[in-house]
Amino acid sequence: xxxxxxxxxxxxxxxxxxxxxxxxxxxxxxxxxxxxxxxxxxxxxxxxxxxxxxxxxxxxxxxxxxxxxxxxxxxxxxxxxxxxxxxxxxxxxxxxxxxxxxxxxxxxxxxxxxxxxxxxxxxxxxxxxxxxxxxxxxxxxxxxxxxxxxxxxxxxxxxxxxxxxxxxxxxxxxxxxxxxxxxxxxxxxxxxxxxxxxxxxxxxxxxxxxxxxxxxxxxxxxxxxxxxxxxxxxxxxxxxxxxxxxxxxxxxxxxxxxxxxxxxxxxx
Numbered sequence: 001x002x003x004x005x006x007x008x009x010x011x012x013x014x015x016x017x018x019x020x021x022x023x024x025x026x027x028x029x030x031x032x033x034x035x036x037x038x039x040x041x042x043x044x045x046x047x048x049x050x051x052x053x054x055x056x057x058x059x060x061x062x063x064x065x066x067x068x069x070x071x072x073x074x075x076x077x078x079x080x081x082x083x084x085x086x087x088x089x090x091x092x093x094x095x096x097x098x099x100x101x102x103x104x105x106x107x108x109x110x111x112x113x114x115x116x117x118x119x120x121x122x123x124x125x126x127x128x129x130x131x132x133x134x135x136x137x138x139x140x141x142x143x144x145x146x147x148x149x150x151x152x153x154x155x156x157x158x159x160x161x162x163x164x165x166x167x168x169x170x171x172x173x174x175x176x177x178x179x180x181x182x183x184x185x186x187x188x189x190x191x192x193x194x195x196x197x198x199x200x201x202x203x204x205x206x207x208x209x210x211x212x213x214x215x216x217x218x219x220x221x222x223x224x225x226x227x228x229x230x231x232x233x234x235x236x237x238x239x240x241x242x243x244x245x246x247x248x249x250x251x252x253x254x255x256x257x258x259x260x261x262x263x264x265x266x267x268x
Contacts, residue, residue: 054202067224098170119199177206232259
């Protein structure tokens with residue numbers, strides 16, 4: 001009887017050790033996975049979603065995109081929670097004119113903004129009656145379409161879509177609202193972009209709070225360059241003005257709410 005009890009106790013201890021080893025293995029796998037996720041998010045790619053229409057028609061409300069963190073090097077804002085452990089950028093590379101970039105809002109760095117790089121350090125930027133001027137030269141644009149669009153609540157507005165060509169040859173689409181344009185946004189005093197700063201604008205020119213309002217963005221504030229749209233959801237019917245999209249977690253509604261034609265398209 002004694003030998004049987006001793007064997008049983010040894011067997012129980014063996015099972016307990018195995019359970020502890022299994023638990024430890026699970027903990028190690030979880031920690032390793034978290035470390036890999038942090039490294040990828042900090043050094044390589046970070047997902048963002050688009051909550052507003054300031055970059056229509058390039059980016060739509062409900063788009064989800066990957067941003068390359070390495071494109072402009074790394075600052076404290078590249079790290080989760082933005083710890084103040086260093087200033088400036090490591091392995092820094094300047095954003096190029098025409099890039100669609102994510103950056104920390106200069107007025108409140110807790111917020112992420114996405115806009116297009118329009119002005120480089122030393123450039124003189126000005127809007128005159130809705131036309132963009134860079135260093136005294138009007139930026140070329142070509143009318144692509146003029147149409148009436150549903151803006152929600154049974155209302156429509158008239159919009160014009162142009163192909164704009166920046167001085168370095170980058171072409172992209174912009175949207176102009178034909179009525180009720182804000183004079184303060186469409187005619188601005190000339191501004192010379194300071195060193196190590198960039199002038200950012202939305203492609204939806206009459207519905208974008210950007211450098212015309214809050215000034216240039218310091219290089220240190222840049223998080224990364226928008227690369228590819230990996231998911232996109234339609235707006236909820238009747239909620240266009242509130243920019244409310246269908247919930248992403250309702251996967252059973254994906255067939256009807258997903259913008260399939262936007263999946264895995266590059267941001268230009």
